[in-house]
Every structure is written in C-alpha cells, then in structure tokens.
Amino acid sequence: MHLLEGEGVSIHFGGLAAVSDVSFYIDQGEVLGLIGPNGAGKTTLFNLISSCYVPRPGILKFKGKNITGMSPYKICRLGIARTFQTVKIFANMPVIDNVRIGSLFGNTRSPASAEANQQSIELLEFVGLSRVMNTPARDLTLANQKRLEVARALATKPELLMLDELMAGLNPTEVAQAMDLVRQIRDKGITIIMIEHVMKAIMSVCGRIIVLHHGQKIAEGTPQEIANSKTVIEVYLGE
Amino acid sequence: MLEVSNISTFYGQIQVLWDICFKISDGEILALIGANGAGKTTLLNTISGVLRPNSGTITFLGQRIDGLAPHAIVELGISHIPEGRKLFSDMSVQENLEMGAYIDRAWKHRRETLEKVFEFFPRLKERAGQLARTLSGGEQQMLAMGRGLMSRPKLCIIDEPSNGLAPKLVQEVFQIIKSLREQGITILLIEQNVRQTLEVADRACVLENGRMALEGCCEDLLKSDHVRKAYLGL
Amino acid sequence: MEDLMVIINLLALVYLGWFVDWTLKQNKSKIWLFSGLALIMLAILSTLPNYGPTYSYIMMSGILMYLILTVSWTLFSGPTGYISLAPAAFFGVGIYTSAILGKDFPVLVVVIFGGLLSVVLAAIVGALTLRLKGIYFIVFTFGLVLLISSVLLWYEIRFTGTRGRFITTANNDLIYYVMLGITVLMFITSYFLKRSKYGLALQSIGQNEEAAAHMGINVTAVKIAVFSISAIFMGMAGAIMAMKWIYLDPYSAFDPFRSFLPVLMAIFGGMKQFYGPVLGAVILAFLEEKLLTEFPYYYKLSFGIVLILVIIYLPDGLVGLGQKVRAWFSRGKIALT
Amino acid sequence: MERFLDVAIAGLLLGGLYALIAMGMSLQYGVARVFNIAHGEFIMLGAMTTWTLYTVFNISPLVAVVICGPLAFVLGFIIHRTMFRKLQSLSANQGVFESNSMLASFGLMFVIQNIAFLAWGPEIRTYNYLMETVSIGGALFGARRLVTLGFAIAIGVIFYIFLARTRIGKAIRAAGQDPSTAGLMGVNINWVLALCFGLGAAMAGIAGVLISMSYPDSANMGQEYLTVAIIVVVLGGLGSIPGSFIGGFLLGIIGSIVSFYEPGLNMAAYYAIFVILLLVRPRGIMGR
C-alpha cells in the first residue's frame, strides 16, 4: 500500500484546467520531487492534497483511506503537513508560538502546554532558530521564515511533509543548508514531497521526480531519467 | 540610458534589495537573471515607481526618476509590462491597448500606434472586441506586450513574458522581443528561462538574494560555472 | 462627588484589565503585590453601592455596559480581524429576553437566559457567515441588526398589537452588581481564553487563516465558538440593562449605534493588549456622558472627529501610543548614554 | 392587470431613485475602495441645499441639479485628497484600508450630519414642485417622479457612456480592476481615485436634489437612504456600477410588490433580501 495515492486528480478554474488527470503515488520514506515550469500546476496539486480544493474528478488516498474532500485541519491531523510557496507564517506572533500552534493543534491527541513548549523548542533547535525564539516572526529573514514554516509543519508530527519551493529565493549557502535540512527530515523517517526550482537540490535529494506541465504529468522517474528525458528538456530546460 | 546606482529597497520591514547598480545603454537588451524571490520584480517595481527605493538613485535619460509616481515615469518613456500580464480583464482587447496609450503624448497618436501593434500581433486585431479575460494565455501575453508598446516607450521593461506559456509560444515571445530591439526600443528583460534569455540578450545581470552577483555579456555568463550550476542545472 | 467616585472605580477597572495582561506574562515578579492590589480594586468596585451616591453606580452601570460590549467584541474581532457590527443584535436579544421573561422569572435567570439566547443567535449567525470576509462580513452583520429590528417591529404591530414593551424594573444596585459580575466573568473568560491554546489559534486565524487550517486548527469551529462566547456577555448585559430602561421598542433595543461604539472604543484603546479596549471603553463612555450633558449640540460632531483622528493617527490606539512614547523615551536614553 | 401595471410602474419609479442613490456609492467602493457610510449625508446635503435654494432664492430644483452636483463633487474630491489619501498611505494593505476607510467614513457621517443639523435644524422641509399628475395607460403617477426616473436613467446612461467611451472613463475602469497596473499605464492613480470619490459624491448630491422634490427632507434623512444604498449596492454586486443600476430597479419593484401586499414588511423585506443575498450569492447579481 502506498502512503499517498492520487488517481486521476483534476481541477478546473473557470475553464482552465489547472491540474488534469494526474495519477501519482508516494511510498513511505521516499523523497519525491515535483517540478515543472511556473504555472504548471505544482502548487495546485499541493493544494489538492492538503484539501484547499477538492479534486473534480479524482480520488486521493492516504494510507489506503479516502481523504478526498476532507477539511484541511483533518488532513493535517492525519499526518500530512505542508509549507507554502509564499511564506504564510503568523507574522505578528513570536517564533515559538508559530511552532506551538502546530504542536498543539496538529495532532489528534493534543499535548499538554508544557510538552508542546518543549517540543517546539526542540524543533526550533533542529531547524536552527532557537536563538530567535521570542522575536516576532515577521522580523526573520526570508530563509529563516522558510525554516520556521518547516519547523511549524514538523510540529504537527507529520508522516508526509510537503515542501513548496523551500529553496526559492535562498542564496547558494542557504540552499546547501536547506538541502541538509531536508535530508535530516528524511532521516527522521518522514516522507517528503517537494516542489523545487533549484535543480541541483532536487537532483541530489530526491529519489524520484514527477514533471508537471500545463497541469499534466509529462514524465516520472529517477533524477537521471528525468535529466535525460527529451520531453522534459524541451519543456522545462528550454532547449 | 538608464542608470541605477546603489538602490536599496525595503518591503515593509524586510530589506529586499541591497546596493544594486547597473546601466542600460541605448538599444540593448539587458537580462536580469535570478531565482524566484531574488528581488528581480522588486527591482523592476522600484524602477517603474511602484515602490520607492530607500536609498540610491535612478536616472533615466539624464533625469532622476526615483521618487516619481509611476504615471510620471511612464510619461518619460519607460513602459513596464508586469509579471503575470495584469490585463484589465473586464475590458476589451482594444480598450486594453488604448489604456496603454493613456499618457498625453501617446493618446494623440493612439490610432497609428494601434495599427502598428496590430501589425505586430495580427491575432490581437482578430480579437479586438473580445474581453481580455477570454483570451488564451499566449494571446494574453501578446496583449500585455502590445499594451506596453502603446505608450511609445523608449525603454521597455518586460517581466517574465514566457511565464506559463507553451514552448512554441515561448519561442514566439523571444522572437518578438528580438524584433522590438530592431525597432529601436531598449529592453530590460526578466526571465526564468535562462538559456533562451541569455541567447537573446546582449548583457545580463545575475541577482542573488537582493544583491548583484554577476554582470557581463551573455556569452561569458553562459560559460560561467556559477550560472551553469545554479540556473542551468548542469 | 459622583464623578470622583466613578473615576476611582474606572481606574480600578483599568487596573484589573492591566492585571489580566500581567498574569498572561511569562515571568511575573511581585506577584503578591499585584494580586493584592487587584483584590483591593475588586473590593472597591464591589462595594461601590455601599459608599458611593446612587447616581455614581447608575453611571457606572452605563459605563460597564460599553465596557462589556467593547471587551467582548474585542475577544473575537481583535485577534481575528473580523469586524463584527452585530453587538447591537446580541444586546437587543438580551433586552427582549428581559422584556418577555422579566415578569415571571428572577433577575439572574433572566440574565442567564439573555446570554444563552444570544449564544444561539451568534452560533447560527457564525455558522452562516463566518466564511464571508472583509467588507462582506461587516455589511452582513450591520444588515442583521436592521433585519431583526424591522422584522420584530412588524411582528409586534401585527401580532401583539403594540410597539414597545415594558420591562420589569430592578433596583439600581442590583443592576450594578450584576453588571459588575458579568464584567468580572468576562475578564476571567478572556484570561482563560488567552491563556489556552484557543487564544493562540484565534490569533493565528487573524494572521493567516489558510495556514491556520493547515496546521490542524478547526478554523470554523474555533471562530464560531469564540464568536458565541463573546455574544454571551452582550446578551447578558442587554438583559440586565433593559431593567434599567423600563420601556423599549425594537428600534431603540436594536440601536445600531451600540454596534459602532464598541468598535470605536476598541480601536481608540488599542487592541494589542487586553487593557486597551478596557481603557478605550472607559474613557469614551465617560466622555460620552460628559459631552451629552455639557455640549449636547456638538456630541456627534466631536464623536466623528475623534473617530477620524484615531483611525488616521492612532491605528494602534492609546496602548500603541503609550508604547511609542515609551520607545521614544528609551531611545532618547540610549542616545544620551 | 391594471393593478399589475400600477405596481410595476411604481416599482420602476422607485427603482430609478434607488439606482441613482446606489450608483455613486458603488463607484466609490468599486474604484476608490471606500465603502462610504457618509454617502447618505451627501444625499442629505443635496436635498437640504435644494430646499434652501428653492425657498430662499427661488431657484428651480432642476437648476439646483447643476449647482449641487458640482458642489458635492468638489467636497468629495477634497475629502478624498485629504482624509482618504492619508489613510491609504498609512494602511498596510488593501484589506486594512477598506475597513479603516469604512470606519473613517462613519466619522465623516457624524461630522456632516451634525454640521447640517446645526445649519438647518431638525425641521422637516418640504416644498411644492411639479405636483402634476401623469397618466400612463390608466395608471396615475406624479410628474416629479417621472422627472426623477428620467434623471436616473439619463445619468445612468451618460455615466455608462462616459466610462465606456472616454479616456478618463477607461482609466477609471482600469483603476477599478487593477490600480497599480493602471498606474503603470500612466494613469495618475491618486487623482483618479479622488475623481471617482468626487463623482460618487456628485451623484449622491444630485440624488438628493431629486429626492427633495418628492419626499420631505431633514438633517436626519441621510441614514435611511444610506441603508437603501447599501442594500442596492450589495444586491448589484459590490463595486459593479451596472449592477447597482439594475439592482436599484429590481429592489424598487420588489419593494413596490411587498408594499402592495403588506406595507408593514417593506423595510424588513429589503433587509431580508440583503441578508439572504449575502449568504447565497455575496457577489451580487452582476458581480463576478
């Protein structure tokens, strides 16, 4: 049984097929890359998985259970967490509170306040933000805000983590750090789907890559296969 | 023609641009390359007056334009074709084009310019009466570019024209950009499609994290290891 | 004399508001001093009818009404940013509960009923409308007040054959005690709400609803729950205040002005701290009484001007102003050293 | 059948007035993004000024249209240039500006109302103008109401042509859809926004002039018309000017039908439509 499975997932926005008939799966412990030109429907696919939108038609299954059309908060409590392409932190709250929210609400069994605090501190240490714990989140740099989003998502104790352009806008050093972070998360046993434009990152971290274009899946395979795929190069790398 | 020196821009509390300097000379295509969120669009918005730089100067044809309102900058001859097309979706194609010629200087000649633009984009002429939002993606991009030309600009700033277009259309867009230069319009271009951009442009700047990382003519950049690794995925 | 007594009691209220803020802090020093002070303040407030002239606690009841409306409004609208113009509706429901049940039930039962009926209305309204955003939500809540009052008016004329209703009166000191009780209850509720994880959730909803939903917060449930809780106090206040006003009709029971004033008072005080709305309500309600009596013809004019100036120049209210001044002073100190 | 004609025409006459009241407000919200609660006060200013002009200076209300419209325009223009522009520059984003400007316009409402109150006192003012009766297919109507309807339609049509054909009209529409891009086209956004606010105020002023011909006026009249305007604006779709035009007529006809069966439910029906519409279709009949 796959961890997450999508069958013929589609959605239309006013005549425009943002995602059409995409089938995919991800197995426990995998790191799946999702690439494609801007506007290819990657983020929309994330939104479908996290139930911002309901696919029409299409079915999503998590651990064999149909999750199509469930409320976002239930999806989260089932163990699917995500970050956002444009950071959506709780800007006026202290960094620690951002993470605490994830910890307090992201699980079916809500931990005690002190326990949540402890978890949050640990997670902030994990992503390297423990020093700025009490500053308002809006004052962080973009890179740190993205880390905060990761920490917040991890606080919900996910089995599946969806990272949306984690490295966009980061400089090469930061990208390297972010890649490390992704590996560490993977080593914790959390399955990851990531959307990424930084090819280097995706090629080196992901075990498998899906390429979307105009809402359709045009290729799927190992990084090597993708790098050599003619369709992909034509569409994506612009040769 | 356009000289940007030591520009720093903030978005609220967050500094997005640090000390950006570059120049564009008459008749060239300058490409700005950088990852998402590197500050490219912010830089363009700073030039066209949507944002104000916190420090630094921008001069256009010898006149300082930093701190001017967008409409005043358009009147000086800079046309900004924004990212994501930003068409007036409830107006017809023709009306969108006319809006492009809103400034006094261009309004007088709007009929002639319109003819020219229609020559350039014959598809738009066919669709002149349709609402902009009913156009296909490629047509919308053409409309956005056509609208940008209606103000008879000296400098045209184009932000991600190939965004979300099919490969064939992307080729077409680049063809158009080339022919614009042939018409004597200077172009400042932002693209994600690094390889094609570098082929079209004369010179390019690489923006990383709000700072200017590299600058040079395109052949050199294409050969640069940094660019190859970071942007071409090689 | 009356004014002095009222001012002392208002200061006690503001202190209690500040005390709630203080108890929410992480590290507390001088706990005995501050808690002791709070108890003294509470004592001052709860014994007012014993030492103050009659009008002083009548006036206090009037001010407490605005305080309750404002603070309970802020309870929901402050963190979430949903500007609700429905307080008048919940308050009016309380008034009508009092008018209908007042004859046959003891005061406390009527008050509690008023609160409960408001909760029912708030839950229905919340479930229906909290998906509306921004201006739509504001306009809807505004329309709701008008709808209820005009339907009620029609119903009264058509079926009961009267327009207004007499309300069983209660003693002024009883009204004051109940109002104070509601206020303290509201302070305690706010304290626990802010301290609990739902306070955090509410704040996160205000800053990014979508992200909040994806962090596992049942956004709809939290919003409806807190919206309803905030309505309890408005309904209870309406039920008891009605007993002071004796005769009311739908138009004055559902006076939309009672929706606008809390918003203004909360903004004036500043919503970032708990004591901000307390301060705003206390100052403006006291000023209203003074303006109405001293400058009757210019009351609305001054009210309007204050509203405009506050929105333009004091977006964070008095609390924000205080913080700015403090920041300015401390900056000055640093510059000096 | 005759009753039906009666009700329908009465609805149209009322609807013309409603459309006129609402179009200005719609313009102010649609382009300048100010949900102008003080809209009713501009109507009141128009009406009371007309009364003064007519009774004191003996100037016909039809001439007053030409006086009150521009006066209200100037007032609205200045208010936007000062108050709302300042507010806009201080607001973090559009959403914050919308709620802040709404609250500020509340303040404005109180200020204008109070000043008018001091100037004109609380009396109810009426005057006689065009009391003739007109018969349409057996149904009787007042000439002044037809004049109001005529004006409403004329202003609606002229305004539509203005928006569709002229350069400034197009700029207004562009600014309504995307102000920052309109700025990139060379449109002086702040000026256009103030212009729209002023035009909205001018329409309110003209509506006031026409209202004063048929209804009694007082310094307190603003609020009543404000609620009607809000209902129509929501009915037509927030910010949609053609929506407000059609919505006005629709509401007028509904009101007239309800009044025919149960006048006591007249206002309740309006609010009910308003509330239900917001629940079922918040974007209104013409909104996208």
Place this chain on the structure above:
Amino acid sequence: MWSRIRKNVLPLCFCLLIVITILATFIGCKEEVTTTAPPVTATVTQTVAPPATTTAKPAPKDKIVVGMSRSFSGPIAIIDDSAFRPVYETWVKEVNAAGGIFVAEYGKKLPIELKTYDDKSDPATMAQLTEKLILQDKVDFLWGGGGTSFIYAQAPIANKYNYILITMEGGATTLQEMLPSLPYVFVTLPFSTWYEMPVLADMLASKGVKSAYIIYISDLHGVEYNGAAGIEFGKKGIQILGSKAVPPDIKDLSPVIKEAKASGADAFCAFAYPDQVFPAVGMSIELDYNPKVWLGGPGINFGFFHTGFGPMVEGVMGWAGWNRKSSAALNTLADKLYKDKPEDAQDWWGQAYYWAGLDMWKAAIEKAGTLDNKKVRDILATERFQTVLGETWFDKGLLNKETHAGEVGQWINGVYEVVGPFDKATAEWVYPKPAWPK
C-alpha cells in the same frame, strides 16, 4: 517547583477568589431581591427611597432648577423643535422677566433655571439622564421629555423618586390605565380613545360618511389611533375598508394610496408622523386622490406643513387643539409664541396645552408655597387653575376635556381652523374637501 506553582497555581487561586467574590455578591443581591424587591410589574414602582429634597428647614435658595432630558439630536429632535424652544423657553423667559415664581417658603420670587441634557433620541439614554438629573444634579423639578415612548420610560422613574412629571408631547391610552399607579404623573395631551376619536366619528357620521380607509404608522401611536378608530367608527356605522400599517422608514406610499383610492372610501385617515403624513399628502396630490375627508396627523397641525405645501393644503384635516379665534387668551398666546416668527414655528395642536400645563405647575407651586414635590403634587391633583385655556384641572391625572379648545382642525383659506367639536369650532367644516388645486 516553586516556579510551577507560581505559573499555574497562583493565577488559578486568584481566579477562584474572584469567582467566590462574585458568587458572594450575587448571593448578596439575592437577599436584597427578597427584602427590597420592587413590585414586578412596571406599573407600580412607588416603594423605593423617599425623595432627597425634603428637609424640614429649607436652605436659602435663589432659583428653581428644572431638569429636562430632551432630544436635541436624532430623529425625535423635530418634536423638541416644535415644543421645547417655542414654548418652554418662551414661557421661562416670560416668568423670569416677571421675577420668577413666588415661593412663600423662601418669602421671595425665585427665577427658573433650566438644566437640559441631550438624550440623542434614545429612550435608554433619557432614562439614565433623568436619574442623573434627580440624583446627581438634585434638580428641584422635572419637566418631561418629548415623544410617547420617552414618556413611558420616564414616568415610572419620576414617580419612583416622587418627582412631579407633567407630560407634554405625547401619551397613549395605555398610559391612562397606568395613571392611577403613577400619582406624580400628569398628562396634558388628549388621548385618542378618550375624546378625539369620538368627536371625529361624530363629525363624520353627521355628514353621512359611510366608509373610511386608514393607514397608520407601526408604532404605539399609530396602533392606538387605528384601534380607537376601529371602535368609534364602528359605533357610528362607518365601515373601515382597509387599514394598513406602514413602517416609519417606508419610501414609497403609492401602493397604499392607490389602494385607498381604489377602495372608494369617503374618508382617508393617516395616523402617522410628519415623516409619513407629508409624503402621503404629496402622493395623494400626485395621484389625484380626492377623498371627501383627508385627515392626517400629527403633522398637519404644524405651520411648516402650510409653508411646505402652500395652497395645496386647502381642506386637509388634522388633529387640532386651538386657534387664535378660540379665545382672547389664546389669541394673546399666539402673539407671544408666533409674532415676528416664521410660520414654521406654529403648532396648533399641543402648544397651548403645554403652555397651560406650565401655567398650572406655576400656580400649584405658588399655592403650595414650597418646592416640595409632594405638596405641589397634592395641589395639582385636586385644585383648579386659571390658565390660557380658561379654568383647567387634572381629572385623575388627565387634563380635563372640557378645557380643550378643539379636537379636529382643517386648513381653510390658509388658516388652520378648529372645525370640531362643532360647539368649539372657529369656522365651518368644509365638507367635502375641495379637489387639490392644479
């Protein structure tokens, strides 16, 4: 450990303490309820606290302070404008010009000082301000607010504190039922069921009016007038062809006027306020609706109705109280009130009664020789006084109907004449009403 206690236990303890305090307060209240609970119906509230003003030996005084809570702003302000400034202020000015009211207790004339507050047309605010006047400002006397619902809210309060309240602008039949339990409340305006409506019904019947169509405003006033009309018209066999309630903020009256016209009723009655009566007149002119009787009110009785509609008003009827021709005293009063003033200020319904009420109040104080509300009340309730209306007295708290100078009025040749009852008429009733002039 200690920090844990500090963080969690202490706040909890504190909150418990607060809860206990509240409970204690509530329990305290409960006891009070059982001991001093006021009677639970709104009608009687006379059990509370004696008045603060009664003292055996009065301290020296140089003025009589009279407190009023009036609607200077808001929708009811119109009532104030028609009564407060023209009548009360003129009356006070006149009395003060003569030195004031002679109070034997102080052995001198004391001028009147008005202390006025604005209740912004909100009965709730009015209730609080009335208590402020009584308790904080300790005014000597209270004068009433304007508007029926204000009187309803104010009367029990004044009575509770044993302050005389002579209500002026408003009143409804239900108030009459309450009067026996409100000994301190006196009512000057005539009630619909009491006198006005029978007079009207008599008049209509005398001319053979067969049917009537009624619209009424959906508030206490409209409901009562409609109800009274139903009873009185019924007695005379006048058929009511339709009666429709209209909400105060209705915009378009054409449907009801058209229906009235279609009904073919002889008489058309609009029991509503100027806000609805004026548009109803306008709409009737517009639709060329010419019933034999067009009666509306309140509103028709105001001067600004005549200035507003001009010659159109010829034959329109409304409620009336008096007229210049009613008596010499009233002619003098009209001079005092309206001379050198625009016609707008005129009110031919209530103003003479308000004036008479104030006259009676003054006479009662002079007779009692004290400012003690109780003593003055006893005199007001029992004695007879000479006022502009002639000899007047309060009959069970109501101004006696014999004193009334008129009930029904009609605009005839630009003058608002009293036309009913016939024995008090100042001009002959024009029936049927002439068609609206073109």
